[in-house]
Amino acid sequence: MNTKYRKAIIAGNWKMNMLVSDIKPFIEELKPMLPKTKTCDTVLCVPAVNIPAMLRAGKDAKIACGAQDVSSYDKGAYTGEISAAQLADVGAKYCIVGHSERRAYHNESDMDVNSKTGKLIEHGVSPIICVGESLEQRESGLTMPHINYQIRAALADVDMTGLRRCVIAYEPIWAIGTGKTATAEQAQEVCGYIRSIIREIYGARPARSISILYGGSMNAKNAAELLAQPDIDGGLIGGASLKPADFATIIAATGADNE
Ligand code: PGA
Numbered sequence: 001m002n003t004k005y006r007k008a009i010i011a012g013n014w015k016m017n018m019l020v021s022d023i024k025p026f027i028e029e030l031k032p033m034l035p036k037t038k039t040c041d042t043v044l045c046v047p048a049v050n051i052p053a054m055l056r057a058g059k060d061a062k063i064a065c066g067a068q069d070v071s072s073y074d075k076g077a078y079t080g081e082i083s084a085a086q087l088a089d090v091g092a093k094y095c096i097v098g099h100s101e102r103r104a105y106h107n108e109s110d111m112d113v114n115s116k117t118g119k120l121i122e123h124g125v126s127p128i129i130c131v132g133e134s135l136e137q138r139e140s141g142l143t144m145p146h147i148n149y150q151i152r153a154a155l156a157d158v159d160m161t162g163l164r165r166c167v168i169a170y171e172p173i174w175a176i177g178t179g180k181t182a183t184a185e186q187a188q189e190v191c192g193y194i195r196s197i198i199r200e201i202y203g204a205r206p207a208r209s210i211s212i213l214y215g216g217s218m219n220a221k222n223a224a225e226l227l228a229q230p231d232i233d234g235g236l237i238g239g240a241s242l243k244p245a246d247f248a249t250i251i252a253a254t255g256a257d258n259e
Pocket of ligand 1: 013171175176177178179215216217218236237238239240
């Protein structure tokens with residue numbers, strides 16, 4: 001991390017877990033374990049139906065609320081979808097886009113990720129744009145070209161002002177939910193590469209300011225080592241964000257900033 005130039009962000013991705021009745025007890029357990037001085041922005045990206053309850057419960061603990069997906073359309077006849085305007089209206093500050101589970105199970109394309117990113121920016125919600133390679137791609141030496149493509153596609157037509165809202169999450173697909181974390185070196189290598197792409201497109205200053213997160217089996221044990229890498233500014237955390245003690249340990253690890 002390098003908090004001189006950019007924000008540290010720890011974002012939980014609850015995926016399709018938890019009921020409304022679980023939220024208050026979760027936050028009540030988490031809150032006393034949080035560091036006394038704020039060392040990062042903390043976000044919980046919850047199922048859309050849980051956003052109002054999370055906003056109420058998270059307020060005191062200074063936990064922002066995020067969504068996990070958004071429609072690529074403005075409004076109208078899109079049954080089941082939720083628009084960026086509706087997310088902003090309800091109070092979501094962040095929204096995950098292009099998570100590999102959505103790309104895999106809902107056929108989300110890079111074009112979809114790009115239009116969703118655009119809609120969120122338009123409505124003042126920060127997109128957390130997920131990119132990452134499969135094991136096959138890694139083993140065939142295709143990690144960097146794939147990441148390069150995904151980043152450029154997601155950010156096509158995003159101007160400098162729009163970029164300021166964006167957060168990028170590097171999530172190697174083979175590390176998600178598998179307990180198989182990328183090594184700190186592997187994660188740093190790709191996060192550093194992502195920053196170099198941003199530098200190429202937008203220049204040095206935006207590249208220095210953008211927060212790049214790592215995600216994929218980040219947990220209470222490996223967080224400190226990952227966060228000590230110069231280009232890893234936080235984490236997108238699935239499984240471990242469902243356990244208050246583990247999530248608190250990861251948040252506390254941002255305090256060990258060693259820039
Ligand atoms: P995980 O999930 O931490 O359970 O691997 C991360 C993610 O999917 O964002």
